[in-house]
Amino acid sequence: MNLKSYLHQRQNLVNKALNRYLPLPKSVKGPVHEAMRYSVLGEGKRIRPVLALAACEAAGGTVPQAIHAACALEMIHAYSLVHDDLPAMDDDDFRRGKPSCHKKYGEAMGILAGDALMTFAFELLTHSKAKPATQIKVIREIAQAIGTEGMIGGQVADVVFASGSKKVDPKTMDYINRRKTGALLSASVRVGALLGGANAATYRRFARYGENIGLVFQLIDDILDKDGAVRGSSVEAVRKRAERLTDEGITALKPFGKRAEPLRQLARFLVTRGS
Amino acid sequence: MNLKSYLHQRQNLVNKALNRYLPLPKSVKGPVHEAMRYSVLGEGKRIRPVLALAACEAAGGTVPQAIHAACALEMIHAYSLVHDDLPAMDDDDFRRGKPSCHKKYGEAMGILAGDALMTFAFELLTHSKAKPATQIKVIREIAQAIGTEGMIGGQVADVVFASGSKKVDPKTMDYINRRKTGALLSASVRVGALLGGANAATYRRFARYGENIGLVFQLIDDILDKDGAVRGSSVEAVRKRAERLTDEGITALKPFGKRAEPLRQLARFLVTRGS
Numbered sequence: 001m002n003l004k005s006y007l008h009q010r011q012n013l014v015n016k017a018l019n020r021y022l023p024l025p026k027s028v029k030g031p032v033h034e035a036m037r038y039s040v041l042g043e044g045k046r047i048r049p050v051l052a053l054a055a056c057e058a059a060g061g062t063v064p065q066a067i068h069a070a071c072a073l074e075m076i077h078a079y080s081l082v083h084d085d086l087p088a089m090d091d092d093d094f095r096r097g098k099p100s101c102h103k104k105y106g107e108a109m110g111i112l113a114g115d116a117l118m119t120f121a122f123e124l125l126t127h128s129k130a131k132p133a134t135q136i137k138v139i140r141e142i143a144q145a146i147g148t149e150g151m152i153g154g155q156v157a158d159v160v161f162a163s164g165s166k167k168v169d170p171k172t173m174d175y176i177n178r179r180k181t182g183a184l185l186s187a188s189v190r191v192g193a194l195l196g197g198a199n200a201a202t203y204r205r206f207a208r209y210g211e212n213i214g215l216v217f218q219l220i221d222d223i224l225d226k227d228g229a230v231r232g233s234s235v236e237a238v239r240k241r242a243e244r245l246t247d248e249g250i251t252a253l254k255p256f257g258k259r260a261e262p263l264r265q266l267a268r269f270l271v272t273r274g275s
Numbered sequence: 276m277n278l279k280s281y282l283h284q285r286q287n288l289v290n291k292a293l294n295r296y297l298p299l300p301k302s303v304k305g306p307v308h309e310a311m312r313y314s315v316l317g318e319g320k321r322i323r324p325v326l327a328l329a330a331c332e333a334a335g336g337t338v339p340q341a342i343h344a345a346c347a348l349e350m351i352h353a354y355s356l357v358h359d360d361l362p363a364m365d366d367d368d369f370r371r372g373k374p375s376c377h378k379k380y381g382e383a384m385g386i387l388a389g390d391a392l393m394t395f396a397f398e399l400l401t402h403s404k405a406k407p408a409t410q411i412k413v414i415r416e417i418a419q420a421i422g423t424e425g426m427i428g429g430q431v432a433d434v435v436f437a438s439g440s441k442k443v444d445p446k447t448m449d450y451i452n453r454r455k456t457g458a459l460l461s462a463s464v465r466v467g468a469l470l471g472g473a474n475a476a477t478y479r480r481f482a483r484y485g486e487n488i489g490l491v492f493q494l495i496d497d498i499l500d501k502d503g504a505v506r507g508s509s510v511e512a513v514r515k516r517a518e519r520l521t522d523e524g525i526t527a528l529k530p531f532g533k534r535a536e537p538l539r540q541l542a543r544f545l546v547t548r549g550s
Binding site: 118 | 298303304306307308311358361363364381382383384385386387389390391393394395397398400401402406407408410411412414415418419421422423424427428430431432434435438447450
């Protein structure tokens with residue numbers, strides 16, 4: 001399997017589906033639909049959707065079974081970036097090389113476009129072709145991953161510590177980052193597996209893989225962040241830990257043979273970023 | 276039936292459930308949980324939850340079948356108020372007689388608490404005791420009612436017209452308000468009916484009632500709004516229209532006899548507000 005062409009093909013599938021699902025900018029709702037499309041379409045590695053699709057296939061499912069969820073995950077990721085960029089939050093003027101959503105459409109539309117992307121993601125999740133009981137599990141997994149025990153929790157800790165005078169220790173930084181980024185990445189894998197028809201034992205294996213690569217993603221980010229907690233001699237130790245976690249995650253996928261090859265290569269790809 | 280004691284009893288049930296479901300303010304997530312509780316608990320007529328519970332019972336269900344959805348509807352209503360009050364939106368310093376959420380907890384926490392309330396509402400909807408297929412219908416109804424075709428759409432139109440120089444005509448004002456307020460009120464009734472076990476024909480009757488009272492709520496708001504579009508001689512005409520819509524809504528509930536009495540009285544209560 002060639003990872004590059006696999007990624008390219010899956011990203012294309014996701015981009016086409018996103019373009020099809022996102023509402024068109026017309027009538028009085030035009031501005032918010034335009035802001036939603038601006039924030040989702042275009043650049044983006046689509047890591048969460050690709051993980052969901054790959055997990056679905058590895059669990060024995062097909063792309064159409066997970067495409068709604070894959071797109072919903074990307075819309076949720078986009079919503080979190082749009083709100084994070086707002087002046088009251090990280091106050092970022094640029095995102096993926098272009099003006100951030102609120103810079104282009106105004107702050108009110110930034111708030112509303114973020115709200116609308118999250119809302120639309122949940123609506124989209126009700127349109128998947130899975131059994132209703134599976135759909136409910138998927139919705140619950142995602143809501144938990146992006147709530148105050150997950151993504152929003154990480155963001156809150158970030159805001160609290162940024163406003164305080166205390167220096168953030170590495171353990172707290174780990175807490176923040178694991179939730180801000182790791183929770184949704186791990187959920188993408190679990191959700192894909194559920195939609196692919198995973199039973200309880202299979203699900204646990206995918207959950208293990210997802211947990212590990214979520215953590216690895218963050219560890220590598222810490223290494224790549226020159227102002228981050230990981231410097232000098234600790235880089236080597238962190239990289240070793242990331243490699244061990246990757247190996248463990250890959251081992252968890254053993255029973256799924258060739259079908260899980262994209263997930264294995266994705267894990268290797270994520271751990272070797274920037275090295 | 277005494278409406279006042281009925282309302283009082285249902286509001287108490289809802290307030291207790293909200294207090295039980297909302298996460299406690301502890302650990303690093305403390306601030307956002309506190310802001311969520313601050314924005315939901317305390318004052319509030321709980322119109323949406325009461326409508327959902329009353330519709331559930333009128334359709335033959337019981338309170339426990341709709342209590343999760345009832346609380347989710349109130350959390351969604353609270354999220355919309357928290358985001359509406361933000362400086363970039365309506366910039367309101369007070370809400371229900373106390374400082375608005377962002378005034379008390381800061382703007383970043385206002386954005387995050389609103390996001391978290393919506394997220395938590397969707398999670399709560401997956402915990403109802405209904406059949407998964409019904410849960411999915413409920414989640415879809417709510418997501419649609421608060422998306423760009425509903426609540427957010429109304430808010431967007433509001434922002435667009437507020438920033439323009441053109442005077443807003445009554446028809447546009449109607450569009451905005453129907454979506455900003457009416458969509459979620461109507462959905463509350465439909466969702467309650469679904470959770471109460473309504474079949475397709477029953478559902479249509481509740482939908483008719485819900486549609487009408489959503490509109491009536493807005494018409495009365497327009498009359499009560501001294502700066503609004505409804506003034507002088509047109510007050511009488513609008514009140515007549517609201518009464519006709521109320522009668523139609525009540526007529527739709529005819530097959531449900533005594534069980535629908537709370538919904539009938541609620542409709543009468545909503546149309547006589549301020550008169």
